[in-house]
Amino acid sequence: MLDGAEVAKHATRESCWIVIDSKVYDVTSFLFRHPGGAAILLRQAGSDATAEFAKVHPLDYVQELPEGSCLGPLDPKTATSLNSPKPQPSREVVSTEELPHPSLCVTTGDFEAAAKSALPHRFWTYVSGSANSGLSLKGNLDDWARIRFRPRVLRNVGTVDMGGSILGHKTQFPFYVSAMGTMGNIHPGAEPETVRGIVRKGLHGVISTASTKTPDEIMDSYRREQSQVGDASPSVLFFQLYLPTDREKAVALIKRAKAAGYQGIWLTVDTPLLGKRTADRRLQAIEALSMGLEQEQTPNRPIGGENSLAPAFGGRDVPGQLSPHTTWEDLKWIRDAWQGPIVLKGIQCADDAKLAMEHGCEGILLSNHGGRQLHTAPSALMTLLEIRTYCPEVLDKLEVYVDGGLRDGADVLKAICLGATAVGVGRPYLYALAAYGSRGIERCTDSKSSMLRFGVLRVTLLTTFKYCRKNWRLL
Ligand SMILES: Cc1cc2nc3c(=O)[nH]c(=O)nc-3n(C[C@H](O)[C@H](O)[C@H](O)COP(=O)(O)O)c2cc1C
Structure with a gap:
């Protein structure tokens, strides 16, 4: 079992751990490969990212993280020592009461x-x-x-x-x-x-x-x-x-x-x-x-060979x-x-x-x-x-x-x-x-x-x- 205070220490691009569904994952190697950008993960670094993760993926999707990322279960007694996720810089949702009536x-x-x-x-x-x-x-x-x-x-x-x-x-x-x-x-x-x-x-x-x-x-x-x-x-x-x-x-x-x-x-x-x-x-x-x-890193790859299409078109694999x-x-x-x-x-x-x-x-x-x-x-x-x-x-x-x-x-x-x-x-x-x-x-x-x-x-x-x-x- 991992201690919440220990998880909270891993909140940088050099070592980024997050908690999903009571388990701790080391996502450092995945940071710059996340199609949504590294900041999404870093914002959750050292914290419980379950709620944010579930907005986008089914919980069983964690299996898609690189092999070996799961470090083990979080000790639930220590969850209060986790970091809080950092807030988004963009504005929040308006009240739906302010919207025009659907008719x-x-x-x-x-x-x-x-x-x-x-x-x-x-x-x-x-x-x-x-x-x-x-x-x-x-x-x-x-x-x-x-x-x-x-x-x-x-x-x-x-x-x-x-x-x-x-x-x-x-x-x-x-x-x-x-x-x-x-x-x-x-x-x-x-x-x-x-x-x-x-x-x-x-x-x-x-x-x-x-x-x-x-x-x-x-x-x-x-x-x-x-x-x-x-x-x-x-x-x-x-x-x-x-x-x-x-x-x-x-x-x-x-x-x-x-x-x-x-x-x-x-x-x-x-x-x-x-x-x-x-x-x-x-x-x-x-x-x-x-x-x-400062600048989002994309892994350098040689031109030609596996997945070289992505950088060539500005797309993302x-x-x-x-x-x-x-x-x-x-x-x-x-x-x-x-x-x-x-x-x-x-x-x-x-x-x-x-x-x-x-x-x-x-x-x-x-x-x-x-x-x-x-x-x-x-x-x-x-x-x-x-x-x-x-x-x-x-x-x-x-x-x-x-x-x-x-x-x-x-x-x-x-x-x-x-x-x-x-x-x-x-x-x-x-x-x-x-x-x-x-x-x-x-x-x-x-x-x-x-x-x-x-x-x-x-x-x-x-x-x-x-x-x-x-x-x-x-x-
Ligand atoms: C937000 C968004 C997400 C989409 N996600 C998928 C997807 O997961 N799989 C897929 O095959 N197409 C996806 N599409 C493409 C749509 O299936 C469809 O081809 C396209 O939205 C039709 O154009 P329209 O939005 O102008 O009606 C997505 C489109 C949008 C706008």
């Missing part, structure tokens, strides 16, 4: 404004951020406005079915909630809070590997909520997979998701390393300076968690382990769409990760148009999803008219969660809110939806 949120932009005032600056930066100078994100947002409808008139649109199916599961909406990690940063209820909103609306959602809660905990909250709302239009949860480098761990994760009851895997293929999230980096530099670290070695050949063993439908998330050109078809994938998601990965990546719309031009057969053979920058029903409709099976919506749901919890998730989906049936667009949308879906006559 005043009628566009996704309204949720964004509410979230900006609700979230501590650090977490606002995490959600809203994008790669490099933000051109990929801007392209996502702008491109949907660059095409126009070709509306037809005098059609009976009294009854319209917006539904479809996602990997064989009926959906009443042509959109679903995208995979987004570490929701505990956004709302204390984290993923279970989101799932409650999803289920109450009968939406489908994709749960991230990088969730704050375990796949099982999230599924438990799904089942509890689903049993309360009944089976009239059940939600379905899918699992987004970041492939760990270690194949045994990857297989175990896939099997865990299967056993928990997820209905499909969305294998993210655009993330061999983390993109250069510029705003995050600035913030990390501010936080590092506030901890007396996440050792063990994001495999940079995955290739098309790996799909075989992933499929063997999963025994179910696979969607490749992050396809960005027609050639790869074709390869996905040839490798027997059930679906592809055209996505540039919300503009967070590659600088000047194509928007999903551009990739969709490329596929329509060079390999339209993909749209017949595979389910083709798109995400990135879809902010209202008009955008969704354009995607569907151009052949998408359904559309992923990311940040708007996180913004809604930040400001209003599961109620926000519902409001963001609500038929009178910002999505498919919004305001003056209604007639145009419904008309075009009914008559263009099959013909794709939009342009």
Whole structure:
């Protein structure tokens, strides 16, 4: 057993110990490899970091710390001798009572404004951020406005079915909630809070590997909520997979998701390393300076060889968690382990769409990760148009999803008219969660809110939806 007073002494970059879930860990060697920056750990040095850790990771995630980091249990009688964590330099959350009433949120932009005032600056930066100078994100947002409808008139649109199916599961909406990690940063209820909103609306959602809660905990909250709302239009949860480098761990994760009851895997293929999230980096530099670290150190590596891509692109590798070695050949063993439908998330050109078809994938998601990965990546719309031009057969053979920058029903409709099976919506749901919890998730989906049936667009949308879906006559 380790003594709290002894742990408290290890509070420097030369020797940094923290307590997680009553055990002491030496994280010194990991300090400058933490994707969130060394300051996050140093702020907790010599203290009990459990609460802070649990905001971002499931507690069993400590197993991912470098081997040998666990020094043993903390003597509980000495816990009072631990340091207190150092406070964040950024401002704190505002009271949610100061936020506009959720009914005043009628566009996704309204949720964004509410979230900006609700979230501590650090977490606002995490959600809203994008790669490099933000051109990929801007392209996502702008491109949907660059095409126009070709509306037809005098059609009976009294009854319209917006539904479809996602990997064989009926959906009443042509959109679903995208995979987004570490929701505990956004709302204390984290993923279970989101799932409650999803289920109450009968939406489908994709749960991230990088969730704050375990796949099982999230599924438990799904089942509890689903049993309360009944089976009239059940939600379905899918699992987004970041492939760990270690194949045994990857297989175990896939099997865990299967056993928990997820209905499909969305294998993210655009993330061999983390993109250069510029705003995050600035913030990390501010936080590092506030901890007396003049310049955050990154381990020096020779050019070429293992992981040399990360410094070259200004991105960050996440050792063990994001495999940079995955290739098309790996799909075989992933499929063997999963025994179910696979969607490749992050396809960005027609050639790869074709390869996905040839490798027997059930679906592809055209996505540039919300503009967070590659600088000047194509928007999903551009990739969709490329596929329509060079390999339209993909749209017949595979389910083709798109995400990135879809902010209202008009955008969704354009995607569907151009052949998408359904559309992923990311940040708007996180913004809604930040400001209003599961109620926000519902409001963001609500038929009178910002999505498919919004305001003056209604007639145009419904008309075009009914008559263009099959013909794709939009342009
Ligand atoms: C805060 C945040 C976290 C995300 N986390 C993940 C993740 O863990 N896994 C993943 O595959 N994609 C992740 N994404 C990307 C989303 O799944 C999706 O591709 C993107 O958000 C869609 O763009 P939009 O936010 O403009 O709607 C994340 C996006 C955001 C904004």
